[in-house]
Amino acid sequence: MNKQLQICALLLLSFGFTSQTSFAQMRGWEVGGWLGASNYFGDLNTNFRLNRLHLAGGLGGRYNLNDRLGIRVGLNAGKISAYDSDSKNIYEQRRNLHFWSTIADATAQFEFNFFPYVHGHRDYFFTPYMFAGPAFFWYNPKAELDGTTYNLREMGTEGQFRGEEYNTAQGALTYGIGFKIDLSYRWSLDFALSGRKIFTDYLDDVHGTYADIRDVRSQRGDIAAALADRSGEPPIGLPGRQRGNGKNNDAYATIGIGLNYYFGSIRCPGITK
Numbered sequence: 199m200n201k202q203l204q205i206c207a208l209l210l211l212s213f214g215f216t217s218q219t220s221f222a223q224m225r226g227w228e229v230g231g232w233l234g235a236s237n238y239f240g241d242l243n244t245n246f247r248l249n250r251l252h253l254a255g256g257l258g259g260r261y262n263l264n265d266r267l268g269i270r271v272g273l274n275a276g277k278i279s280a281y282d283s284d285s286k287n288i289y290e291q292r293r294n295l296h297f298w299s300t301i302a303d304a305t306a307q308f309e310f311n312f313f314p315y316v317h318g319h320r321d322y323f324f325t326p327y328m329f330a331g332p333a334f335f336w337y338n339p340k341a342e343l344d345g346t347t348y349n350l351r352e353m354g355t356e357g358q359f360r361g362e363e364y365n366t367a368q369g370a371l372t373y374g375i376g377f378k379i380d381l382s383y384r385w386s387l388d389f390a391l392s393g394r395k396i397f398t399d400y401l402d403d404v405h406g407t408y409a410d411i412r413d414v415r416s417q418r419g420d421i422a423a424a425l426a427d428r429s430g431e432p433p434i435g436l437p438g439r440q441r442g443n444g445k446n447n448d449a450y451a452t453i454g455i456g457l458n459y460y461f462g463s464i465r466c467p468g469i470t471k
Contacts (some may be wrong), residue, residue, distance in 0.1 A: 226462010227261050227461045228260050228317075228462070229259040229260075231258070232256055232258070232457075234452055234454020234455060235452065235455075236252050236301065236409060241448065244443075246284075254274065254275065255344070259460070260270060264416055266310060266315070269308055270309055273303075273304055274304075275300065275301070276452060277363070278450050280297060291429070294428040296341055296431065297402045298340055298341075301335060302336050305331060307372055307442045317460045318382070323377055324378060326376070328374070328376075329374055330374075331370060335367070336367050337368075339403040339450070341402065343421060348421065350403035351363050352418075354417060354422060355426040356403075364400040370396040373392070374391075376389055377390075386458050389455050390456070392451060393449065397447060398448065399448055407438050407439060407440055408439045411423050413449055414426050446461065
């Protein structure tokens with residue numbers, strides 16, 4: 199778990215279970231959807247470029263435990279891509295790889311509101327918040343060669359034997375920050391920046407070193423060999439030479455704005471002596 203996730207977890211644990219206001223306890227479901235953009239970071243985007251943002255969106259439901267705590271589940275989808283031709287790194291330009299993929303995930307996240315948040319309240323109608331939780335995602339990297347699109351996993355571009363290809367369904371952790379604000383008692387807006395810590399380095403089909411092109415050709419054919427090393431003449435794809443940075447996993451992130459409808463009601467606290 200990286201530093202950001204550790205900070206999220208500590209704050210949620212330290213504040214989440216002790217937070218409670220005296221004026222009301224807000225419980226109930228709210229559902230809605232969001233639209234925004236998705237972006238990829240990894241071996242084909244090592245300098246955190248944001249020049250290939252793609253449309254993303256999703257549907258979700260949040261259960262408000264009270265005015266500070268919530269649990270949200272969601273289904274999200276978008277597109278990610280990267281091209282070595284966009285890089286300023288000379289070696290990456292020579293490598294000349296690219297990919298794109300549709301990516302879809304299911305998330306379950308625990309949310310903590312920094313301020314008390316009660317739908318329809320005159321004073322407590324907005325709050326920044328943070329969230330973290332598990333996710334499960336699916337991807338399938340593709341690339342184009344001579345006008346035809348190919349599934350890269352099937353090509354064994356780094357010398358994988360048949361039956362040893364990477365899995366395109368993986369677990370992940372989702373985390374991020376957001377801002378909620380009421381439009382009315384029932385309707386609210388939700389702005390969120392969400393990252394995914396994933397446990398694979400094959401989001402882009404690039405991980406470690408170049409395989410022997412002769413082996414790739416004999417196992418998968420000429421097209422697989424051409425997709426494995428696209429550096430042209432003279433080729434840089436010598437066996438054992440670095441193709442990607444296998445020490446760091448890939449990642450993707452989304453940013454968006456959502457519209458939610460609240461089905462719950464405000465539960466006034468009991469009178470205490």
